[in-house]
Amino acid sequence: MKKLFLLSALSASLSLGGYTTAQAQQNETGIVFRKDAFADVLKESARTGKLVFIDCYTSWCAPCKWMEKNAFTNDTAANYYNAHFINYKIDMEKGEGPELRKRYGVQVFPTYLFLDSKGELVHKATSRMEVSEFVEEGKKALDPTRSLTAMEKAFNNGERSKENLLSYALALQKTDRNKADTVSRMLIAALTDADMLSPLGWKTIQAFAWDEEEKLGKYFTAHRDEYTKKYDAKAVSNVKERLLSTALYGLIRKKDSTAFYARLAPWLNSSDTGIQRKAVMMEAEFYLTMTNVKGFVKVTDKALEGIMQRDDIGLSFLARRCQYLAKGSQPFLQQCYKLAKRAAVIDPKEYGNQSTLAKICQELGNKPEALEAAQAAYDLSLLETSKIQKIAQKELDAVKEMK
Incomplete structure (x- = not known):
């Protein structure tokens, strides 16, 4: 009886232990x-x-x-x-x-x-x-038909309907961009005009339309009102803005100021704050490419007091971009410093802000402030990867060696 009792107690204890673990989970x-x-x-x-x-x-x-x-x-x-x-x-x-x-x-x-x-x-x-x-x-x-491995197997076995190509290309976008480009090009080539306004065609445009001079972009631009009536207006607007961004960058490379400002006008006149930020970034890029210091200063000063006055990420990006394209130009670097300094004031605990400020101060020959920012960047890098720590240490050492 005693043994039976002990076995029963042990069994109950094990059962209770299992229940407790499951309950805890x-x-x-x-x-x-x-x-x-x-x-x-x-x-x-x-x-x-x-x-x-x-x-x-x-x-x-x-x-x-x-x-x-x-x-x-x-x-x-x-x-x-x-x-x-x-x-x-x-x-x-x-x-x-x-x-x-x-x-x-x-x-x-x-x-x-x-x-x-x-x-x-x-x-x-x-x-x-x-x-x-x-x-x-x-x-x-x-799902044995929708997993990445299943779609890859189907593709390799020659199952290449438009629907299969779209599903596979969308999955590859998140794992292998080069292969996604290959599959998406096959899909785009197979699409007819009749496909374009269908849900399949719209999904393809949302994912892969980047240039208004190419097949998807051309069709979307010519039939935008039809897409707006048939699909979500915000999604249609997103595609429109993406195509315009590509076009604007193309005009910047061509240094075509007349066409650039004609295309930029809707963004400049927009009441949407997100679009306004895009306009600032694009116009700043234009002036940097044209090496127009006055224009760059005017645009970024206005942004500092307006749409980007609390946007440390955007300001830090502009400062880095400015430094890269300034190629040692002191007037440009002075404005780079102004942008980077504001970003570091807004969020002094962001590694990127301090690192950017340190590099610009170093290039300007301002050792005391470069050293302060480089040390702050290094301290913050200790919370990051070993790779970033090595970069921060190298930058700090370089500032310390300044004359």
Whole structure:
């Protein structure tokens, strides 16, 4: 009887322990990521029959942190991924990360891998995503007709309908841009005028129309009103702005000021703040290319007091671009400094802001401020990758050697 009691108690204890573990997992907020070694994760996949989902991240990747905060903690995403996958995440610069990065060709962060129990790739995607898109990627991984591996196999077997080409090209956009270009060109060549206004044609235009002089851009421009009536007006506007950006950059390269300002006019007169920022960036690029200091100063001074007065990222970008194209021109560099200084004041804890300011001060021969910014950049780099730390150290050493 005593033995029976002990066995019963042990059985109850084990059952309670199992329940407690499961309950703890259920009570966790967001996706439950395993902390085992990669080999153990594959064993769990084999035991359960579930695919492995891997979040490939780095400590310095801003989109990775956004996903961690906004997608992985979302109930809808968590419920789906916890139910259908063995979830695993790994820093691609630590532990087993570098080996897995090489094995699966991880080039950008975040990258999402979906593997079978043998470690074979089933599906792959990249970039920051909204919850609905992130869940959709999981559904694709489980669909034997929509996963990246399945679409690649179908393509190689000659299954090249327009629908298949579009799906494959869209998937490749997130994993292999060169191959995506090849497949998208095949799709575009196959599209007829009758296809262009169809949902398939519209999806193709949204993804691959970049130049208003090419097939997709020409058709869209000629039939824009029809697209506006048939599809989402904001999406139509996005394609329009993208095509205009390409055209404007082309006119900048040609240094055609008359045509450039004629095309830029809608942006200059827009009430949309996002479009206004684009106009500033484009006009600044024009003046830099034309080596027109007065024009560049006028545009950027106005932006400093207006649309970009709190936009440290935009100002820092303009400062770096200005420094690159200034080629030592002191008047340009003085304005570069003004932009970089404001960016560093807005957000002094942003590595890029301090690094940009340090480089410009160094080029201007301003050692005290260059040293202060370079030291700040180095201190901030300690929160980044070892590669960035080495760059920051090299820049700090160069400033210290200034006469």
